[in-house]
Amino acid sequence: xxxxxxxxxxxxxxxxxxxxxxxxxxxxxxxxxxxxxxxxxxxxxxxxxxxxxxxxxxxxxxxxxxxxxxxxxxxxxxxxxxxxxxxxxxxxxxxxxxxxxxxxxxxxxxxxxxxxxxxxxxxxxxxxxxxxxxxxxxxxxxxxxxxxxxxxxxxxxxxxxxxxxxxxxxxxxxxxxxxxxxxxxxxxxxxxxxxxxxxxxxxxxxxxxxxxxxxxxxxxxxxxxxxxxxxxxxxxxxxxxxxxxxxxxxxxxxxxxxxxxxxxxxxxxxxxxxxxxxxxxxxxxxxxxxxxxxxxxxxxxxxxxxxxxxxxxxxxxxxxxxxxxx
Amino acid sequence: xxxxxxxxxxxxxxxxxxxxxxxxxxxxxxxxxxxxxxxxxxxxxxxxxxxxxxxxxxxxxxxxxxxxxxxxxxxxxxxxxxxxxxxxxxxxxxxxxxxxxxxxxxxxxxxxxxxxxxxxxxxxxxxxxxxxxxxxxxxxxxxxxxxxxxxxxxxxxxxxxxxxxxxxxxxxxxxxxxxxxxxxxxxxxxxxxxxxxxxxxxxxxxxxxxxxxxxxxxxxxxxxxxxxxxxxxxxxxxxxxxxxxxxxxxxxxxxxxxxxxxxxxxxxxxxxxxxxxxxxxxxxxxxx
Numbered sequence: 001x002x003x004x005x006x007x008x009x010x011x012x013x014x015x016x017x018x019x020x021x022x023x024x025x026x027x028x029x030x031x032x033x034x035x036x037x038x039x040x041x042x043x044x045x046x047x048x049x050x051x052x053x054x055x056x057x058x059x060x061x062x063x064x065x066x067x068x069x070x071x072x073x074x075x076x077x078x079x080x081x082x083x084x085x086x087x088x089x090x091x092x093x094x095x096x097x098x099x100x101x102x103x104x105x106x107x108x109x110x111x112x113x114x115x116x117x118x119x120x121x122x123x124x125x126x127x128x129x130x131x132x133x134x135x136x137x138x139x140x141x142x143x144x145x146x147x148x149x150x151x152x153x154x155x156x157x158x159x160x161x162x163x164x165x166x167x168x169x170x171x172x173x174x175x176x177x178x179x180x181x182x183x184x185x186x187x188x189x190x191x192x193x194x195x196x197x198x199x200x201x202x203x204x205x206x207x208x209x210x211x212x213x214x215x216x217x218x219x220x221x222x223x224x225x226x227x228x229x230x231x232x233x234x235x236x237x238x239x240x241x242x243x244x245x246x247x248x249x250x251x252x253x254x255x256x257x258x259x260x261x262x263x264x265x266x267x268x269x270x271x272x273x274x275x276x277x278x279x280x281x282x283x284x285x286x287x288x289x290x291x292x293x294x295x296x297x298x299x300x301x302x303x304x305x306x307x308x309x310x311x312x313x314x315x316x317x318x319x320x321x322x323x324x325x326x
Numbered sequence: 327x328x329x330x331x332x333x334x335x336x337x338x339x340x341x342x343x344x345x346x347x348x349x350x351x352x353x354x355x356x357x358x359x360x361x362x363x364x365x366x367x368x369x370x371x372x373x374x375x376x377x378x379x380x381x382x383x384x385x386x387x388x389x390x391x392x393x394x395x396x397x398x399x400x401x402x403x404x405x406x407x408x409x410x411x412x413x414x415x416x417x418x419x420x421x422x423x424x425x426x427x428x429x430x431x432x433x434x435x436x437x438x439x440x441x442x443x444x445x446x447x448x449x450x451x452x453x454x455x456x457x458x459x460x461x462x463x464x465x466x467x468x469x470x471x472x473x474x475x476x477x478x479x480x481x482x483x484x485x486x487x488x489x490x491x492x493x494x495x496x497x498x499x500x501x502x503x504x505x506x507x508x509x510x511x512x513x514x515x516x517x518x519x520x521x522x523x524x525x526x527x528x529x530x531x532x533x534x535x536x537x538x539x540x541x542x543x544x545x546x547x548x549x550x551x552x553x554x555x556x557x558x559x560x561x562x563x564x565x566x567x568x569x570x571x572x573x574x575x576x577x578x579x580x581x582x583x584x585x586x587x588x589x590x591x592x593x594x595x596x597x598x599x600x601x602x603x604x605x606x607x608x609x610x611x612x613x614x
Contacts, residue, residue, distance in 0.1 A: 002426050004425055005426055007423075023398075044423065046409055082407055280435045318432075324432075
């Protein structure tokens with residue numbers, strides 16, 4: 001396959017997200033402008049101007065009408081996807097790391113980093129239908145985990161919130177009460193920072209990537225460990241194919257070590273694993289730095305990767321990919 | 327794709343000389359032709375380059391329709407959304423989106439099973455059938471090879487008849503010692519008992535062929551496969567970087583007979599292998 005290279009960002013990529021129809025690809029980077037691309041040919045549709053810091057995460061509503069972004073400028077912003085117009089700004093006292101719309105797009109979960117004396121927190125915000133009615137108050141604030149919460153997503157039926165971060169423990173919280181329901185133990189859990197978390201298409205299970213050079217597949221309700229995928233380098237981004245039983249892990253050595261070692265030692269590959277057999281299927285090379293973000297098109301026929309090198313690489317699979325046998 | 331050409335019809339050049347800088351209004355407007363039925367779209371732009379010459383930039387793009395791609399109505403609608411943000415002023419020359427010139431494949435990892443098979447193939451004569459009468463006096467293998475062709479003969483302890491050892495190796499040792507009169511370590515002196523260490527070195531130097539410019543994916547079995555047709559290979563070695571575990575791009579192949587090695591050099595030097603051009607030569611004896 002010949003990947004499409006998109007060079008819109010001047011700084012490392014942080015997050016990639018497809019909309020539900022799979023025709024738009026949203027990219028976030030450490031430069032301040034989240035960007036939307038056409039997911040078929042990689043043409044740039046627009047940028048969302050207004051943030052004043054690295055943008056860590058974004059999510060788009062099911063109807064592709066609104067975009068929410070979380071940024072290191074201590075805000076999360078709501079945008080009109082079509083026009084790039086800023087609709088609302090949620091102000092925090094520390095950087096916003098992760099954002100996620102609930103099923104139905106009526107709520108959003110936003111995590112904030114520990115900063116100065118503040119501890120990290122998970123905020124639940126109500127998203128109004130009409131941006132004029134939008135308020136900044138949190139419905140609920142959950143505190144507890146130590147260190148940065150790198151990702152928080154909604155569990156099945158919005159009843160729970162699943163979070164994971166620097167303390168390498170995955171937690172399931174009750175949305176209604178804010179109580180901790182479940183957390184991973186030392187044996188099955190990750191050993192180092194959890195960097196990424198992605199839900200399966202049906203939300204029944206989810207995949208986490210960690211700096212302990214592994215990715216793990218978990219049940220969304222019971223938080224039981226289903227599978228473990230071991231790789232040779234820290235995992236920064238994970239993705240799950242909605243079509244085939246494949247998972248993709250992206251990563252590479254830490255950015256600080258890149259210049260001190262041979263480029264081949266970097267392992268800047270997106271590695272494909274069989275979801276069930278936990279065996280490696282193959283690797284897709286191309287980035288000049290660690291892969292920070294991965295996303296699968298909802299149709300399962302293409303995927304994109306965003307790297308520390310500032311490029312988004314959009315891969316449309318060759319027909320052979322769909323016949324791979326282990 | 328973008329090709330530059332001097333303006334043909336109009337003589338704007340004369341006007342340019344009249345007043346200096348901002349002549350953009352003189353340029354013909356941007357033209358967009360297509361996309362036609364083949365999906366070819368042509369964008370023609372005009373601008374002044376640094377020397378004040380008018381330059382016509384024609385950008386031809388082809389949009390290919392993917393077969394049986396199902397797209398929702400909303401997605402088709404979104405296709406015609408106007409650009410916004412920084413994408414508005416995007417000029418054709420910006421080329422934010424490019425198709426990789428490199429074909430990227432999903433690289434399959436080497437199956438563990440196939441690797442094992444390769445290592446068992448290292449002995450090229452192992453699969454020859456109907457040679458049960460062959461018994462090697464050096465290594466004691468039956469039905470494998472004749473004594474004279476034993477690939478392990480240099481591994482074996484030197485027999486009592488050490489005098490008839492190949493002169494080539496002796497010459498190498500003498501060369502290493504730096505001619506007559508120079509100090510020769512006891513282990514290298516004529517008639518001295520060889521220690522295993524020097525024996526190993528001798529083995530490395532004998533009929534040894536250095537292969538450089540190997541691709542980093544090349545492993546010892548690959549090299550063996552490449553060199554086996556020229557004769558019996560006694561040793562294959564690919565230098566592996568200890569830190570990275572990747573090939574360092576060179577290796578050594580030892581042949582049992584010198585003629586085979588020479589043939590391999592003649593044939594494979596300059597041979598294209600894994601999109602690289604191999605360099606195959608005699609390995610010079612180590613001076614250390």
